[in-house]
Amino acid sequence: MWRMIKDDAQAAYENLALELRRGVLVLAVLSQLRGEQYGYSLKQRLDEHGLEINEGTLYPLLRRLESQGLLKSDWRMEEGGRPRRYYELSPTGVALLEQLSRDWYELGNVIGKLLEGDES
Amino acid sequence: MNAREMIDRYTNEVARQLPPRARDDIRRELDSLLAEALERQAEKAGREPDEAMVAAMLKEFGSPAEMAAQYRGDEYLIGPVLFPTFKTVVTIALTALATAQLVIFGAQALFGDTPLTITSLWELLSTMITSALTAFVIIVVIFAVMERVPANQLPKKEAWDPRSLPPVKDPNRIAPVDLVLGIVFPLLAIILFNRYAYWIVDIDVPEGGYQFFPLLHENFLNFVPWLTVSWGLEIVLRSLVLAQGRWNFVTRVAQFLVELFSLYVIYLIYSGGPITFNSGIDILLRFGLGIAIVVGLISAVVTLVKSMFARSGGSDVALRMA
Numbered sequence: 001m002w003r004m005i006k007d008d009a010q011a012a013y014e015n016l017a018l019e020l021r022r023g024v025l026v027l028a029v030l031s032q033l034r035g036e037q038y039g040y041s042l043k044q045r046l047d048e049h050g051l052e053i054n055e056g057t058l059y060p061l062l063r064r065l066e067s068q069g070l071l072k073s074d075w076r077m078e079e080g081g082r083p084r085r086y087y088e089l090s091p092t093g094v095a096l097l098e099q100l101s102r103d104w105y106e107l108g109n110v111i112g113k114l115l116e117g118d119e120s
Numbered sequence: 121m122n123a124r125e126m127i128d129r130y131t132n133e134v135a136r137q138l139p140p141r142a143r144d145d146i147r148r149e150l151d152s153l154l155a156e157a158l159e160r161q162a163e164k165a166g167r168e169p170d171e172a173m174v175a176a177m178l179k180e181f182g183s184p185a186e187m188a189a190q191y192r193g194d195e196y197l198i199g200p201v202l203f204p205t206f207k208t209v210v211t212i213a214l215t216a217l218a219t220a221q222l223v224i225f226g227a228q229a230l231f232g233d234t235p236l237t238i239t240s241l242w243e244l245l246s247t248m249i250t251s252a253l254t255a256f257v258i259i260v261v262i263f264a265v266m267e268r269v270p271a272n273q274l275p276k277k278e279a280w281d282p283r284s285l286p287p288v289k290d291p292n293r294i295a296p297v298d299l300v301l302g303i304v305f306p307l308l309a310i311i312l313f314n315r316y317a318y319w320i321v322d323i324d325v326p327e328g329g330y331q332f333f334p335l336l337h338e339n340f341l342n343f344v345p346w347l348t349v350s351w352g353l354e355i356v357l358r359s360l361v362l363a364q365g366r367w368n369f370v371t372r373v374a375q376f377l378v379e380l381f382s383l384y385v386i387y388l389i390y391s392g393g394p395i396t397f398n399s400g401i402d403i404l405l406r407f408g409l410g411i412a413i414v415v416g417l418i419s420a421v422v423t424l425v426k427s428m429f430a431r432s433g434g435s436d437v438a439l440r441m442a
Contacts, residue, residue, distance in 0.1 A: 039153045040160070056182035059153060060190035063146070082156065085149050 030097045038084040123169040129285035137188035175282040183280040241407045306351035339393040350382040372427045379420040
């Protein structure tokens with residue numbers, strides 16, 4: 001019985017943690033696309049900063065952001081004959097990133113206070 | 121299976137499940153990403169990429185169905201969790217419905233007072249189609265509601281094996297067996313109908329002895345030259361394709377025109393006078409011909425449209441090793 005409750009709690013935690021992550025993923029990706037990146041280099045960058053993201057999530061996300069007009073992309077032939085698709089923020093994306101990061105800091109501030117149990 | 125082949129199969133499976141306009145682009149991108157990831161892994165491992173290495177990498181990317189779902193980013197009317205059940209239910213319901221209707225119709229034709237006519241057969245068919253559509257819509261609505269129940273949406277992490285990815289099919293590559301059959305059968309038909317068209321049937325005459333009647337009606341025999349032309353065209357076309365080794369735009373269109381011509385001839389037979397000397401057989405034959413015309417038309421158009429969008433197998437990105 002206890003085990004079941006524990007498992008349920010664990011499942012609920014995993015679900016919530018996943019949702020939290022999913023929410024900030026877009027912000028994380030946009031933040032790294034101020035300059036040009038292709039799929040693999042972007043994944044490397046996020047990994048290096050400690051944000052591991054599955055390829056099956058990242059690559060489709062890039063296309064979705066592009067179709068929403070936040071990114072622009074460009075196929076380029078690298079030396080060695082490998083074609084790569086480079087992504088970068090579009091002007092709309094730049095503006096949106098700015099706004100979203102403001103929201104993020106504001107929210108972080110509020111949540112921080114809430115978690116600390118602000119007594120003022 | 122080598123690394124290249126497995127990646128091809130994977131991207132092909134993903135692409136298959138995507139809307140046509142995004143298909144080639146996503147496939148190309150996914151292919152370059154996979155090739156690059158594999159190259160890095162091979163560098164890290166210090167050996168050539170092998171089957172196990174690609175398989176592990178593809179598992180990391182996720183099954184083709186999951187990957188395609190992410191790319192579509194869509195909302196389902198009926199999602200992948202419920203869809204297999206939906207398919208089973210539809211199959212069972214429609215089969216049961218059709219069987220029941222056929223049994224009732226058969227019983228009425230045999231024991232009741234509804235005579236078997238071409239009109240009654242067409243009516244049966246239209247009733248069957250209408251009721252099948254109604255049943256289908258009802259089942260779709262039920263499943264669409266069930267889909268909205270949260271427990272049914274959870275993305276199922278499916279266990280999948282990259283080694284069991286189906287091979288890439290090239291729709292333009294010819295299947296020699298099909299082509300040869302496509303030449304042999306029309307040829308047999310030409311010989312049969314031109315040489316033995318006056319098929320005879322023996323009927324036991326009450327006075328004793330036999331009397332011979334041609335089975336096919338004279339009226340039908342007028343169409344034999346037209347049928348011969350359509351079969352002849354088919355043979356010429358298929359021989360040409362066989363010689364060229366693959367289908368191309370011109371032969372696909374030619375094939376479509378030949379099919380239209382055959383269907384027109386069949387339509388003339390359908391709408392013309394008697395086919396055989398037995399009106400009962402005629403009713404069934406006409407019914408069969410009517411269905412053949414509808415199905416033939418649909419399949420000819422579908423084949424043509426599909427071949428317009430056909431991609432060649434494989435991809436243009438080569439896997440290069442450092």
